[in-house]
Amino acid sequence: MLTILFDGVAYGMLLFVLAIGLCVTLGLMNFINLAHGAFAMAGGYLTIVMMNRHGISFYWGLPAAFLFSALLGVILERTLYVHLYTKSHLDQVLFSIGLVFMATAVVDYFMGANQQTINLPPSLEGRVTILGASIGVYRIFTIILCGLLTIGLQFVLSKTRFGSRLRAAVDDGRVARGMGIDVTKIFAITFAFGSGLAGLGGALSTGIISMDPTFPLKYMIYFLIVISVGGATTITGPFFASLLLGVADVAGKYYVPAVGGFIIYTIMVAVLILRPQGLFTKASR
Amino acid sequence: MSMTQPTKPGDGAGARMLAGAGWRWYEVLFWLAAIGLFFIFGDFIPGIPTRLMLLSEIISLGLLALSIDLVLGYAGVVTLGQGAFFGLGSYVAGIMAKAGMGAFPLSDPLIGLAAAAAVSGLAGFITSFLVLRGSDLTRLMVTLGVALILAELANQMRWLTGGADGLQGVIMGPVLGQWDFDLWGRTAYLYSLAVLFICFWISRRIVNSTFGLSLKAIKGNALRARAIGVPVNARLIAIYTIAAAIAGVAGALLAQTTQSASPDMIAFHRSADALLILVFGGAGYLYGGLIGAGLFRVMQDVIGGITLQYWQFWLGLVLVLLVLFVRGGVIGLLEGWRDRMTRKGDAP
Amino acid sequence: MSFVLETQGLCKSFGGIIATDNVSFQLPAGARHALIGPNGAGKTTFVNQLTGVLTPTSGKILFQGEDITGWSVRRRATAGIARTFQINQLFADLTPLESVVLAISERENAASEWFKPLGSRADIVDEACALLDTLGIGDVRESRVGALPYGKQRLLEIALALAAKPKLLLLDEPAAGVPESEREQILDVVARLPDSVALVLIEHDMHLVFRFAKTISVLVNGALFCEGTAEEIARDPRVRQVYLGEEDVGHG
Ligand SMILES: Nc1ncnc2c1ncn2[C@@H]1O[C@H](COP(=O)(O)OP(=O)(O)OP(=O)(O)O)[C@@H](O)[C@H]1O
Ligand SMILES: [Mg+2]
Numbered sequence: 001m002l003t004i005l006f007d008g009v010a011y012g013m014l015l016f017v018l019a020i021g022l023c024v025t026l027g028l029m030n031f032i033n034l035a036h037g038a039f040a041m042a043g044g045y046l047t048i049v050m051m052n053r054h055g056i057s058f059y060w061g062l063p064a065a066f067l068f069s070a071l072l073g074v075i076l077e078r079t080l081y082v083h084l085y086t087k088s089h090l091d092q093v094l095f096s097i098g099l100v101f102m103a104t105a106v107v108d109y110f111m112g113a114n115q116q117t118i119n120l121p122p123s124l125e126g127r128v129t130i131l132g133a134s135i136g137v138y139r140i141f142t143i144i145l146c147g148l149l150t151i152g153l154q155f156v157l158s159k160t161r162f163g164s165r166l167r168a169a170v171d172d173g174r175v176a177r178g179m180g181i182d183v184t185k186i187f188a189i190t191f192a193f194g195s196g197l198a199g200l201g202g203a204l205s206t207g208i209i210s211m212d213p214t215f216p217l218k219y220m221i222y223f224l225i226v227i228s229v230g231g232a233t234t235i236t237g238p239f240f241a242s243l244l245l246g247v248a249d250v251a252g253k254y255y256v257p258a259v260g261g262f263i264i265y266t267i268m269v270a271v272l273i274l275r276p277q278g279l280f281t282k283a284s285r
Numbered sequence: 286m287s288m289t290q291p292t293k294p295g296d297g298a299g300a301r302m303l304a305g306a307g308w309r310w311y312e313v314l315f316w317l318a319a320i321g322l323f324f325i326f327g328d329f330i331p332g333i334p335t336r337l338m339l340l341s342e343i344i345s346l347g348l349l350a351l352s353i354d355l356v357l358g359y360a361g362v363v364t365l366g367q368g369a370f371f372g373l374g375s376y377v378a379g380i381m382a383k384a385g386m387g388a389f390p391l392s393d394p395l396i397g398l399a400a401a402a403a404v405s406g407l408a409g410f411i412t413s414f415l416v417l418r419g420s421d422l423t424r425l426m427v428t429l430g431v432a433l434i435l436a437e438l439a440n441q442m443r444w445l446t447g448g449a450d451g452l453q454g455v456i457m458g459p460v461l462g463q464w465d466f467d468l469w470g471r472t473a474y475l476y477s478l479a480v481l482f483i484c485f486w487i488s489r490r491i492v493n494s495t496f497g498l499s500l501k502a503i504k505g506n507a508l509r510a511r512a513i514g515v516p517v518n519a520r521l522i523a524i525y526t527i528a529a530a531i532a533g534v535a536g537a538l539l540a541q542t543t544q545s546a547s548p549d550m551i552a553f554h555r556s557a558d559a560l561l562i563l564v565f566g567g568a569g570y571l572y573g574g575l576i577g578a579g580l581f582r583v584m585q586d587v588i589g590g591i592t593l594q595y596w597q598f599w600l601g602l603v604l605v606l607l608v609l610f611v612r613g614g615v616i617g618l619l620e621g622w623r624d625r626m627t628r629k630g631d632a633p
Numbered sequence: 634m635s636f637v638l639e640t641q642g643l644c645k646s647f648g649g650i651i652a653t654d655n656v657s658f659q660l661p662a663g664a665r666h667a668l669i670g671p672n673g674a675g676k677t678t679f680v681n682q683l684t685g686v687l688t689p690t691s692g693k694i695l696f697q698g699e700d701i702t703g704w705s706v707r708r709r710a711t712a713g714i715a716r717t718f719q720i721n722q723l724f725a726d727l728t729p730l731e732s733v734v735l736a737i738s739e740r741e742n743a744a745s746e747w748f749k750p751l752g753s754r755a756d757i758v759d760e761a762c763a764l765l766d767t768l769g770i771g772d773v774r775e776s777r778v779g780a781l782p783y784g785k786q787r788l789l790e791i792a793l794a795l796a797a798k799p800k801l802l803l804l805d806e807p808a809a810g811v812p813e814s815e816r817e818q819i820l821d822v823v824a825r826l827p828d829s830v831a832l833v834l835i836e837h838d839m840h841l842v843f844r845f846a847k848t849i850s851v852l853v854n855g856a857l858f859c860e861g862t863a864e865e866i867a868r869d870p871r872v873r874q875v876y877l878g879e880e881d882v883g884h885g
Contacts, residue, residue: 032422083609089421090363091608094564097557098604105598221433228426262437269430272423273415298730298762298774302752495738496747498727502735505724511706512684512716513793514739 002133004251010139012246013146014208016239018201019223020153021194027170027232028187029085032092035099036198036223037216042103043069043199044211045111051118058121062203069199073192081191100216108213115210124207138207145204149197153235166190170233225268306493315572319478328469337470341542343582344477348484348535349555350563350574352528357560358568359492360524361504363421365556366412366428367532369435372551373408374401374533376439379452379546387456394460394541398480401537402530408435409529413522429553436551451547455540466542473542480538481575484531488571491527500524561604567616576615635698637662637801637831638683643692645678645855652678653689654855660801664831667846667863669839671875675855676835677719680803684716685709696801711740715799717790719806719835725779729770729789732778733761736796761796768792768822784815791822801831808841820845843867851875 022036043065050056050064076099084092124138157163169176169183177183205211222245230241245264252263326336349371356362378397385391415427439446447453459465464472491497502510503517511517540546549555558581559574566577589596611618638660645653652675660666668676681687683694685706694702701709724732737757738744752758765771768788773781778789787807794802808819823845826832836842842849842863849866851858853875859866866872 026422032425080605080609087608089425090357090564093363093425094561094604095608097561098601098608101597101601101604103601105595105601109598221429224426224429228423258441261433262441265430265433265437269415269427269434272419272427272430296762299752299755299758301775302730302734302758303750306750306752490750491747493750494747495735495744495749495751498731498735498751499739499744501727502724502732505726506722508686509718509722509724509793512686512710512718512722513736514707514710514797515735515744516707519745 002131003135004254005247006130006133006135006139006143008247008250009243010142010146010246011208011250012243013143013150014201014204015222015226015246016242017146017149017197017204018219019198019226019242020235020238021191021197022223023227023230023232023235023238024166024170024190024194025187026227028166028173028183028190031081031085032089033081033096034093034220035096035103035216036195037219038100038103039069039073039195040198040202040205040219041107041211041213041215042072042202044202044206044215045107045116046199047203047206048111048116048118048211052116058118058124058207062200065203066196066200069202070192070196072199073195074188077188077191100220103216104213111213113213115212116206117210118206120207142204142208149200150235150239157235162186162189225264228268229271312572315575316482323471323474323478327471327474335469337474338542339582339586341470341473341477342539343578344474344481345535345539345542346559346562346582347575347578348481348538349532349559350566350578351485351488351571352531352535353559353563354568354571354574355488355491355524355528355531357563358570358573359497359504360500360521362416362521362525363424364416364428365425365553365560366430366432367528367559368553368556369428369432369551370405370409370529370532371536371539371555371559372439372548373435374405374536375540375546375550376446376452376536377401377404377533378537379455379540380445382455382457382541382544383452385456385458387458389458389462392456392458393462394457394476397457397541398534398537401533403533405533405536406526406530409532410522410526413525413529416525417518417521429556432551432553432556436548436553439551440548446546446548449548451545451549452540453545455544455546457541457544466544470542477538477542480534484534485571485575488531491524492571496520496523561600563614565603565607565614567614569613570616573614573616580615635662636660636695637664637697638833639695640683641693641695643679643682643694644690645675645682645687646690651855653682655692656852656855656857658850658857660831660833662831663828664833665845665847666832667834667836667842667849668852669836669842669849670852670858674852676852677805678855679852680716680805680833680835683709683803684714710797713797713800714803715794715797715801716803717787717794717805717807719809721783721786721790723778723786723789723793725777727778728775729765729778729781729785729792730758730761730774732789733764733792733796734758736793737761737764740797764792764796767825768795769818784811784818787811787815787819788822791819795826799830802826802833804832804834804836806835806837808836808838816841 018040022033025031025033046065046068047058047061050061051058084095120138124141127134127136128140129135157167165176165181166186168179169181169186173183202211225245226238226241229244230238248264248267252259322340323337325333326340328335349367353364353367356364356367378401381397381400382392390396412431415431416424419427440448457466460472460476466472492500499510499515499520502515503520507517536550539550562577562581563574565581566575567573585596588599607614613620636659640656640658643653643656644651656679668679670676678687682689685704689702693700696709696712696714701712734751734757735744737760738754741757743754743757762771762774765774768791770785770788770792773785778786781789791804791807804823807823808816811819820841823832823834834842834845846863848860848862850860851866851872858875859869859872861869
């Protein structure tokens with residue numbers, strides 16, 4: 001019972017780190033980027049290659065994944081994504097699905113279609129017993145790391161100048177522009193950072209869920225659930241939504257495996273109908 | 286710029302509007318060509334392989350894309366869930382035929398089609414209320430969610446659907462009590478083509494009517510549409526229901542001509558494929574889905590024949606390029622060429 | 634005396650901002666009324682509540698004596714409330730003729746007709762053409778709306794509102810952004826409207842307001858500041874101070 005809760009929380013926090021970049025870019029530019037998972041996949045595979053082929057430590061893999069995906073994000077944002085902000089949502093969806101297909105095919109070509117995992121460093125292996133429940137060390141590591149990241153994010157957003165500008169831009173881009181805030185630049189930075197976080201999340205995922213080329217498509221739905229349940233205007237909304245989803249998913253798979261995805265999809269549709277602006281946002285209009 | 290000023294109100298305008306709804310020569314050509322394919326690929330000419338089963342499948346896909354065109358291309362509702370109605374239709378037709386064991390009435394193809402249209406239309410009507418409100422993103426998510434739930438249901442209800450293995454032992458009766466489905470797919474193709482044409486004809490009437498005009502208006506500007514008295518919700522419910530019924534017919538066609546139904550028919554990728562097909566062919570022209578389906582399946586056979594990964598890569602690349610550089614898909618390209626030609630012709 | 638339109642204690646707030654502050658307003662039949670006030674006074678917000686685009690926070694709206702506060706946009710439109718938008722809200726991909734034909738068809742309850750091709754109702758097409766001609770945009774009736782010059786689009790805004798044969802017409806800055814040379818045309822159209830239509834004009838251009846309006850309401854910070862005949866308002870020193878003083882009187 002406690003083990004499942006713990007696993008669920010770890011999984012949920014991982015989802016949060018994976019999805020938060022997407023939430024912010026959606027809130028900021030009203031831009032639907034279904035290819036967000038591809039950045040996570042990039043980070044994940046980078047870690048796998050570094051560890052399995054070159055024997056580099058997992059601890060180096062994490063920051064490398066972040067930087068790699070962030071760099072990838074900057075490049076794609078400046079070259080391709082900029083052309084799409086003024087296009088329709090349908091165009092954005094099609095474009096980013098196209099990117100997902102290409103990323104999937106490329107990874108498949110170079111890395112093969114099979115599932116790949118890593119061997120965790122010994123310090124992260126094994127289990128400990130807390131309150132009578134046996135819990136994987138890696139889960140604890142994930143929770144602590146993601147927790148620190150969340151606190152850091154919250155700090156940046158609420159306490160720094162960049163954060164207040166970002167919040168202003170999310171609230172009302174036109175007004176923010178009017179006040180002289182360079183929304184385009186903020187967006188580029190946010191996009192890169194969000195992609196980097198996704199990459200880091202992807203690297204972390206390699207220890208919990210394995211990587212394969214269909215990762216972006218498989219997790220796209222989870223990201224979208226996080227957004228639709230959590231809303232795209234705060235980071236606390238997506239955070240709680242991720243936890244809820246993580247716990248529900250792990251518990252669901254454990255207790256009622258037959259019903260599978262049924263529960264979470266139903267919850268998602270219900271939330272979308274009852275509260276289209278998200279479960280954890282204040283109704284503003 | 287034409288300099289002829291209309292002399293009296295309505296001078297010829299109504300006639301021009303009516304003429305806009307008339308059949309063009311290239312449309313006639315299109316349907317004649319579709320019939321022509323039957324004789325080319327129907328094992329009548331020695332040396333040319335039979336391809337009628339593939340062509341029937343293209344028709345079914347094209348009809349699904351056509352149904353998406355009605356909601357997306359005309360009414361502007363972004364949907365990722367049309368595949369759910371397709372799958373529902375295929376299961377209804379498949380289960381009925383299986384229960385009928387080849388005998389009238391349950392295994393009769395037309396009765397199967399009607400039942401599939403009714404069930405899918407009903408499902409469309411019920412879920413249409415979910416897409417009335419909200420942004421593009423919520424609509425995407427809701428339609429996707431409904432589709433995922435239905436797919437999951439089909440997977441779980443093994444006793445009815447055969448689960449992951451699909452429905453085995455579907456036996457169809459003859460079309461109109463006359464023509465049995467044959468091994469070469471001749472009956473299948475002509476039957477599919479006839480059904481396609483009827484659905485197309487109905488859709489064509491719809492988009493060329495005042496009702497169709499009101500859909501375009503809703504897509505263009507729902508706020509203004511309401512202000513001039515358009516019952517936006519009622520219109521959206523109507524078109525979403527009609528499109529769901531057509532998608533159900535498309536699914537039923539596939540189930541009947543292949544004599545099977547499987548989770549593959551209701552899976553998410555079917556919605557995505559059909560959406561791609563429509564955008565590739567050109568949304569908002571009715572023919573876009575049909576042309577797109579043909580090109581898509583042929584390309585899939587050619588490129589996918591080499592390796593599956595290549596296919597996905599090229600598909601992705603085509604999508605990205607399409608969004609960045611081409612408006613209106615293949616038909617949009619053709620239209621652009623035609624306009625450039627006529628402009629050249631006009632220039633002194 | 635019976636009013637075409639009446640509001641009772643209408644309030645609307647957006648979060649902290651009170652955009653409409655306890656407005657009680659009456660409009661007699663055949664009125665030629667102007668609603669003026671500085672930028673952000675809440676004029677558009679007021680119109681949006683009258684037409685049902687926004688739901689008031691509190692208060693009542695009566696149209697021809699009937700409480701319409703809870704009615705949908707469409708129901709109000711069919712009952713006879715039409716409006717133009719401050720920022721063009723048109724069907725960019727249709728032609729002016731198609732747009733107006735649609736509006737008339739909706740009025741005639743002929744638009745749910747899905748099996749007859751467009752244009753089969755000759756009477757509707759003729760009426761649409763005549764309407765476009767009276768507004769002086771008959772020559773472009775078969776061009777794409779999105780490609781029309783701004784002035785013609787403004788006229789089409791009015792045409793769409795008139796197609797419904799409204800009893801009450803709300804014009805939200807119909808001449809805003811229109812070049813001087815084309816303004817006259819819009820004014821003419823407004824001036825020629827039949828007396829059976831009650832008119833409310835929102836406008837910043839004071840020349841235009843005084844030329845057209847018999848009565849005027851001044852809205853400041855969401856509240857009715859004062860009301861009266863055009864002469865009274867023109868002479869009122871308070872109005873000069875809050876509104877005419879700040880704004881360049883009749884810019885353009
Ligand atoms: N949807 C909204 N959400 C939040 N605030 C709004 C909204 N619409 C209007 N407001 C605010 O309400 C106030 C009144 O706005 P409104 O547009 O009605 O003014 P107006 O009198 O039409 O101004 P203008 O002359 O510039 O057209 C403004 O302070 C505006 O910022
Ligand atoms: Mg205004």
